[in-house]
Amino acid sequence: MSEQRQQPHFTAEQYRHGVEPYEYLYSIINNPREHAQEKARLIEESKALKCGDIRPFYKAYLETQKAGRFRVDQENSTQFTGQELSLDCGQYDCTDDGVMAWTNQGPVTICPHPIMPTKRIINIDSGECKTEISFKRGNGGWRKAIFDKSVLSSAQKIVQLASQGIAVDSETARGLVAYLSWIENANYSTIPEIKSVGRLGWTAFGFSPYVKDLIFDGMEQYRQAFQAVRQHGSLEAWLEAVKPIRAGRNVAARAMLAASFASALVEPLHALPFIAHGWSNASSIGKTVMLMACGSVWANPSMGEYIKTFNSTSVGLEMIAGFYGSLPVCLDELELKGNRQQDFDTMIYQYCQGAGKIRGSKNGGLQRVATWRNCAISTGEDPLTGNSSKAGAINRVLDLNCGDVPIFDNPKECVRIFMQNYGFAGRAFVETLTEENLAMIQEMRDGFSAQLEEQATDKQAGSASLLLAADAWADAVIFHDGNSLTANELLPYLQTKAETDVNQRCYDWLVDTIAGNVSHFNQAKGQTYSIEAWGDIDEEKSLAYIIKSVFDRIMSAEGYSGAGFLNWCRIKGYLQSDNDGKHLGKVKRLKNGALARCICIMLPNEDRFTQVQEGWPE
DSSP states (O other): OOSSSOOOOOOHHHHHHOSHHHHHHHHTTTSHHHHHHHHHHHHHHHHHTTOOOOHHHHHHHHHHHHHHHHSOOTTSBOOOTTOSOOOBOTTEEEETTEEEEEETTEEEEEESSOEEEEEEEEETTTOOEEEEEEEOOTTSOOEEEEEEHHHHTOTTTGGGGGGGTOOOOTTTHHHHHHHHHHHHHHTTTTSOEEEEESSOEEETTEEETSSTTOEEOSOGGGHHHHHHOSOBSOHHHHHHHHHHHHHSSOHHHHHHHHHHHHGGGTTTTTOOOEEEEEEOSSTTSOHHHHHHHHHHTTSOOOBTTTBEEOOOSHHHHHHHHHHHTTSOEEEESOOOOSSOHHHHHHHHHHHHHTBOOOOBOTTSSBOOOOBOOOEEEEEESSOSSOTTOOHHHHHTEEEEEOOSSOSOSSHHHHHHHHHHSBSHHHHHHHHTOOHHHHHHHHHHHHHHHHHHTTTBOHHHHHHHHHHHHHHHHHIIIIIOSSOOOOHHHHGGGSOBTTTTOHHHHHHHHHHHHHHTTGGGBOOOTTOOOSSOOOEEEETTTTEEEEEHHHHHHHHHHHTOOHHHHHHHHHHHTOEEOOTTSSOSSEEEEOTTSOEEEEEEEEOOOHHHHHHHHHTSOO
């Protein structure tokens, strides 16, 4: 109790029929300690005057004041030292000693330290509302944490706040829920409302994270990557390191850099996501440094900041792609290990669809489906697609052979520059993407597409033309060096329609396999061989008879579909079968005397072989 305050005394008449004692107690209700001490003193004084217990009188007085106490009352506002806002706290006492509520049973501690809502956060994608809670404990400063409304409104869930250092348990949970709900509702117009986002890229309000006052409220494991998208150092220093790449002979490296800019054009130009994969089995040519150059267009290219290692699960890939949104997903050292080509092809399909799978929520209903419109830039020692990859997977990947000549003259110095100067080019590029300029870029893309479609597949031409248009626009607004890629430079890296035909590639592979394993065929009767018999070859008719079980095994091992391939062979006239029409094979007496059901494939004779060779790439 303050030493300056004079302790008043009251008469028996005032206790019994007046309001003076109760007005006095009510006037110090915001000071819980003094209020409790004075209330105890007046109770003793009234007993000495033979007035009985005055607590029922004080209770009745409090009831008459309750309505006024719940209205906005500037005299009863939060009194936390260093508070960000001053909020009406109604029936609560909010001081540095914590939050207390006055009930008919006396004061109840809601929270033993300062705590208050300071922001209302609305996610611009989902519309989900969260609340920023500010709190202070002991001699430490104010701390902030963001929580879902579903957590703050549930006595069972609000105990989760304890993990952030907030004093709440199962006993105080209900009171804290009531306090936070009341104070937010009573101060709805006072508490600022801000926009939030859980991903990068194009939104209804602009390009994240460049939207003013936009904060991150997504998954915690991506907070570091979100914060990495910023400007640091200088654009001039970055340009000095990047321009030699654009002026160099390594077309693959130049295409990877162009893909970084192209990622921001996928959504506004209604393009499909694609993958630009820079590969080389030569060591120390600078693939990882090149990936850092691509990442530095937008963000801090440190490993673990913006650039990630590959998560081999489809769910992990969806989460990564959904977070990056419109910015390029940079994946270092993406390798095929073992017989995983089919798994990678499936992930390529899923990534290039631009949307995750529909999944149920553990709380019932459906999870929000992740979506993205960007490109992925990856590095590795081998091409991302293989011989057994289907046309759909090949069409969605630009496999860029980086060769065996080092990309950088001084890679260590380039790494230092990229680590200290980043984020300027991407933001400058996005800020030029007005509606009028996007129309100009689309015209450029249409022109490139017309040149590429004469030789490349439609999907590869679509991705490559977007990359070329992005490179040309980046030259016009950022680089000004005239070293943008041309369609003729990129064409050798694209697949023709014949090359993307998985059945044609399977046929070529099977012919090569037979030629390389002639010792498995034409084994003579009565002779002993140390290797397995695969069938016979009729050189005169250019036919190969492959035992059905052997055919199924080698096709499966290589990742090809035997049934689909045989149907293609039948249509092309490459397959001979029995006349019964029930089987895509023939019963054949092999030279070793065995009778077996075989797949009979027509081999290329000299004329057919010449025709095949003419379609091979140089």
